[in-house]
Amino acid sequence: MNESTVTEEKILQAARLEFEKKGYNGTRMQVIADVAGISKASLHYHFRSKDNLFQRIFNDALNDYIPLVNTWKDDSLSWEEKVNRFTADLLEFVQKGTMLFIIREINRNPDLLSERIKKAKSNNSLVTYFEELNNTGQIRQTDPRLLYIFLQSICCFPAINNQMFRKVLRLTDRQYNELMEGYARAAASFIIHAIKK
Template structure:
């Protein structure tokens, strides 16, 4: 693929990301994506034959940016406390830049449960094996309260993911505007980690 083709493809992916963010997978139309990219629909279909292929490419590109980072954190030699801090900070920082991603994932899992199983085959997909062993060892040593590694990971994931998925609800119930929400999210980079660490401290 020459540079011109690469630029066109990236332009399409950027346009698709915007449209998917606004309309979701089911609501997005290929013509809208072509319009956003400033190309005709025939050229769009030349690069991506279907909306599903385009969605997969957008999702994969974003997922491949964050998944290896999270996997590295889960499997490095740092303490559980540092893992929680680093995971939370990196995840929230990344999603601030890619706010469409959590809804993308939820929508696609509900629409196509096999999709995440396909993603699991990709190199760099987060692996909990070392994290689980580390939690089990620290529980046995009395360094943290008894907790299953899976439950702890669900706590970490839920507290980090939900605010992005539930943004309209949080803003409405909290009676806050977009700028106030952004400030809350910035605070959560450290608040979530501290909350979870304090919950498992002996």
């Protein structure tokens, strides 16, 4: 890893931190430079502009997220086990705090998604999978698209809304962490009960 790559790595790390915490509009190039331990001029040398740097960070985030939704085929697990694995995987990702970042920025500028989705695989594999379960009568008849939304909602929302949940439920950080400890399992169980015959 040459010297330039090291600097750029430091920049990307700092930028990820700042953009995810403060959002595009709340982020200052000077702060990114400070956190990375370099000058603002150097920052602009490596990444031409704020938009440029942001694009990079945002795409990296999407790249971490999008593949998560495609873990439904290519193995012999039962659908219950697949739900278990999906909630576990998604919750682990979502806990990093990247989800609110993605949603916030997509909402600021919907075009951020448009290009990306166009070149994605043909169809949502979760939807296809549950359509099949529906057709073969293995689950209670449910619109697979709604199922997709329910799963995503239950997994993603707690991480996005944790400040509110913490306070409304009057939990200390410790108590909240304890509660979320078993969240993936509880969520999977909730979902499975909701759709099994």
